[in-house]
Amino acid sequence: MINKIKSFLRLGPSRKIIVIQALWISIYTYFLFSFCNRRARFGEKTVPAASLHQLPHKKVNDIGWAIQAVAKYISWKNVCRHQAYQAKLLCDFYKIPCLIFVGFKKEPNKNEIEAHAWTVAGGKIITGFCNPNEYIVQSVYKNKWQ
Structure with a gap:
């Protein structure tokens, strides 16, 4: 546990902030999907062709990294x-x-x-790393910034 704290303290300020955000959001999603599943909305449905219009963004790598780092250390369900x-x-x-x-x-x-869910931002997969060609896509959702 002390090594994890030391590793966290060695992070830069922006990475510390995004890890803390990812931790709180993981707690929120655990309770949301456990007790209020009907309230969880991924966003507006769209067509897969919209993925062609994604531009790189500097925060995308940090978001994917923070979610994976938090998922590695938490004990609750985080699928x-x-x-x-x-x-x-x-x-x-x-x-x-x-x-x-x-x-x-x-x-x-x-x-x-x-079944599997994955997120694409900045033109690359940031959560749910998989080979998308192995899956038959049932739904694609976009956030409000797409």
């Missing part, structure tokens, strides 16, 4: 859907356009269907 929602909230806060993809694929060995 791809939660992380996609966290990325949407942080992108909204920093006025960064993002898209959230929800897709499905069939696992051939298990004969089961797997």
